[in-house]
Amino acid sequence: MVEWTDFERATIADIFSKMQYEVVGPAALARCLIVYPWTQRYFGNFGNLYNAAAISGNPMVAKHGTTILHGLDRAVKNMDDIKATYTELSVLHSEKLHVDPDNFKLLSDCLTIVVAAQLGNDFTGEVQAAFQKFLAVVVSSLGRQYH
Amino acid sequence: MSLSDKDKTAVKALWGKISKSADVVGAEALGRMLVVYPQTKTYFAHWPDMSPGSEPVKAHGKKVMGGLTLAVSKIDDLKAGLLELSEQHAFTLRVDPANFKILSHCILVELATIFPKEFTPEAHLSYDKFFTAVALALAERYR
Numbered sequence: 664m665v666e667w668t669d670f671e672r673a674t675i676a677d678i679f680s681k682m683q684y685e686v687v688g689p690a691a692l693a694r695c696l697i698v699y700p701w702t703q704r705y706f707g708n709f710g711n712l713y714n715a716a717a718i719s720g721n722p723m724v725a726k727h728g729t730t731i732l733h734g735l736d737r738a739v740k741n742m743d744d745i746k747a748t749y750t751e752l753s754v755l756h757s758e759k760l761h762v763d764p765d766n767f768k769l770l771s772d773c774l775t776i777v778v779a780a781q782l783g784n785d786f787t788g789e790v791q792a793a794f795q796k797f798l799a800v801v802v803s804s805l806g807r808q809y810h
Numbered sequence: 811m812s813l814s815d816k817d818k819t820a821v822k823a824l825w826g827k828i829s830k831s832a833d834v835v836g837a838e839a840l841g842r843m844l845v846v847y848p849q850t851k852t853y854f855a856h857w858p859d860m861s862p863g864s865e866p867v868k869a870h871g872k873k874v875m876g877g878l879t880l881a882v883s884k885i886d887d888l889k890a891g892l893l894e895l896s897e898q899h900a901f902t903l904r905v906d907p908a909n910f911k912i913l914s915h916c917i918l919v920e921l922a923t924i925f926p927k928e929f930t931p932e933a934h935l936s937y938d939k940f941f942t943a944v945a946l947a948l949a950e951r952y953r
Binding site: 775779792 | 842862918919923924930932
C-alpha cells in the first residue's frame with residue numbers, strides 16, 4: 664500500500680480542485696502526440712494529426728484529453744487504493760486498447776509540464792515530487808493487469 | 811531522432827531568451843532535481859548545503875547552464891564539442907548517465923514554469939531532442 668504524507672494528500676487535492684480540465688486535458692494529450700509522435704499510433708481515427716497546429720486544434724484530441732484527465736479523478740478520490748481503483752481500466756488498456764504501458768509515463772510527463780506551466784512558481788520541487796509520485800502510482804496501477 | 815534544422819533553430823531561438831535568466835533557470839532546475847529525485851543528492855554529499863536556493867546549488871546551476879550554452883554553440887557536432895565535458899563526467903565525476911535524463915526533465919519543467927507561453931509543444935519537442943542528444947554526447951567517453 665502506498666503511504667501518503669499529509670502534504671502529499673493536500674497537494675493532490677489542491678491541484679485537482681483547481682484543475683481546468685478542458686484546458687489541461689487537451690493540452691497534455693496534444694503535447695504528448697506532438698513531442699512523442701509515435702503515440703499517434705493509437706489515434707488512427709482521430710483525423711488530422713499531420714502537424715502540431717492540427718493536433719492542437721483537433722476537437723477529438725481535445726475531447727479525449729478531457730476524458731483522460733477526468734479519469735484521474737477516481738485516483739484522487741481513492742488515494743489509499745489506487746491499484747484496485749484502476750483494475751478495470753488496466754484490463755481495458757491491455758486487452759482492448761493494446762496500449763504499450765510505456766506510453767503512460769510519456770503522457771504523465773507531458774501532464775506534469777502542462778500543470779507546471781499553469782502553476783508557475785507555485786509548482787515548487789515539493790509540489791512536483793507529490794504530483795509525480797501520484798502519477799507514478801496511477802501509471803503503475805494502469806500497467807498492473809497486463810500479462 | 812537526430813536534430814533537424816528546425817530543431818536547431820528552435821533551440822537557439824529560445825536559448826537566447828533563456829540565457830538572460832540562465833543562472834536562475836540552472837539553480838532552480840538543479841534545486842528541483844535534488845528535491846524530486848533525492849537519489850541525485852548522493853553526488854553532492856560534499857556540499858555543506860543542498861537545499862534549493864543555497865550557494866552551492868546556485869553556483870553549480872550556473873556551471874551546468876554554462877555547459878548547455880556551450881552545447882548550443884556546438885549544436886552541429888555535439889560529440890566533438892562536448893568531448894572534454896564527456897571525459898570529465900566519465901572519468902572524474904562518474905555520474906550514472908541515467909541521471910542526465912532526470913536533470914533534463916527538471917530543466918524542461920523549469921522552462922515550462924518560467925516561460926509558459928514560449929515553451930510550446932514544438933519548442934518542448936526540440937528541447938527534448940536536444941537534451942537527449944547532449945546526454946548522448948556526454949556519455950560518449952564512458953566506455
